[in-house]
Amino acid sequence: MSRLVGVVMVMDIRREETLKSILSEYYRYNISKIYKPNSIDGREFGFNFFGGSFKRHIEFKVFEEYVNYVQRMVPKDVYYSIATYREPTRAMNEKGWVNAELPFDLDAEQLLKTSDELIKSGWISQSVYEQIKQRFLYLLEDFIEADFGLDEKDYMLVFSGGRGYHIRILVEPYINLDQKLRRQIVEYVSIGYKPSVPIKANVFQPFCHDYGWSRKLFEQIRVMEPSQLEELGLSSDLTAKRVISAFRKAKNPSSVRLNRSEFTSMEKLLDFVLGSYTVAVDERVTVDINRLLRAPGTVHGGSGLVCKAITKNDLESFDPFRHASMENVSRKRVHVRRVPFEVIINDESVSPELNGKEVELNSALAYYVVVRGGGDFIDEAV
Incomplete structure (x- = not known):
């Protein structure tokens, strides 16, 4: 067991040394970048x-x-x-x-x-x-x-x-x-819009402003397609269709007026739109x-x-x-263990078809494959 641990440690050290040498080559010739x-x-x-x-x-x-x-x-x-x-x-x-x-x-x-x-x-x-x-x-x-x-x-x-x-x-x-x-x-940016309060009995003004989230959501609801209503289970919902019609007729976000049932329906539309347009x-x-x-x-x-x-x-x-690849000229031999999809770096590729094989790669691609756990440098063997 102790010998196995020692072998693994030596392999890790050699792997790190090879990775470092590839970075050293990049910085030697690209420090101005x-x-x-x-x-x-x-x-x-x-x-x-x-x-x-x-x-x-x-x-x-x-x-x-x-x-x-x-x-x-x-x-x-x-x-x-x-x-x-x-x-x-x-x-x-x-x-x-x-x-x-x-x-x-x-x-x-x-x-x-x-x-x-x-x-x-x-x-x-x-x-x-x-x-x-x-x-x-x-x-x-x-x-x-x-x-x-x-x-x-x-x-x-x-x-x-x-x-x-x-x-x-x-x-x-x-x-x-x-x-x-x-x-x-x-x-x-991440959470977005909160609907406004009613301006009088049974009359709601969803948007107080004509900019920011008000403008974004106003524009998105105006162009909603029947397929999106169907996705929400609202394809036969006349209230939802009235909401979209009201948005299309309005000149700007702050001019939209809805009754209570329309406002409730609008909130469902907003939840759908926000799921697509907030940024995490x-x-x-x-x-x-x-x-x-x-x-x-x-x-x-x-x-x-x-x-x-x-x-x-x-x-x-x-x-x-x-x-964004390293513009290195050296090459490294790699045993490809598991690459999940084709990766092309510096006009050279590895793909799942090479899994289990030994190949020579440009050092930038070799670095990517090895550091991501998809292969090993050949000269790591002890």
Whole structure:
């Protein structure tokens, strides 16, 4: 038994060494792709290293110190604070908080409300990434831009390198918000609309405003199809049809008027619409004013994909496997144990047909397969 434990430990060490060597190659030739955060001398940095150690409360006075550290130390994961501090290296209550970006994190498992074991273990297919991206675009266009009035100069869009995307709002007044106000923003985005009270006996005004959630829900109910009513069991419900007719006749949300039975029917329609249009952002990330977020331009050690800043124009065609891969030239031999679906990185693929076989792969694809638990490096054998 002790010899078996020793063999496993040696294999784990060799595996970690090989993974680290692949990251080292990436940083050797791509260090210029690391993003330079503003106010870098006020940021707290954190690093997760191969072997399991984690260090934080680290400060860099200039950008060159930061990238040289990454290149020299080859951490598995790199993070920096959304906040800026007067003293970043001190204990949390002594740092002297100045302000903090307002981040939104859309994660596959939470966003899609799934218990899928593949997604939970990090295996995200291209089709799932596409679903996440569409929800991300919805959050960006219907909330960040339409409701908050922001444009591309005010925020940064980032593929996390793992299971989703980040929006980081960089401007006032958002960077000055405390935790209570940030939680209210999460509630607005994630929970949505609450119907208003009656304006007089048996007359209800569902919407007091012509913007925000009022506008979103007003527009969605106006265009509801018979198939959606059938899905709700309301295909023969004359009251529900009167509600939709009233919405279509109204010039704007605040002009809608309903009686009590119509208002009750409308609430059923709203529940249906809200289920499709609320966005499940990670509340912990948005509310935590001291949060460390993954650093753009660095590699996600749990996937081998690059945490990458992207423009809105590039987002529509963005494919993590194509556009966030390490541009490495080395190759590694891998014993493929279990790959659940085809993965294409750097114009090379692995698929379930290769399960149980030994193959030579580009090191970026090899990293992804091995770190996700789908295979082993051949030279790990002892």
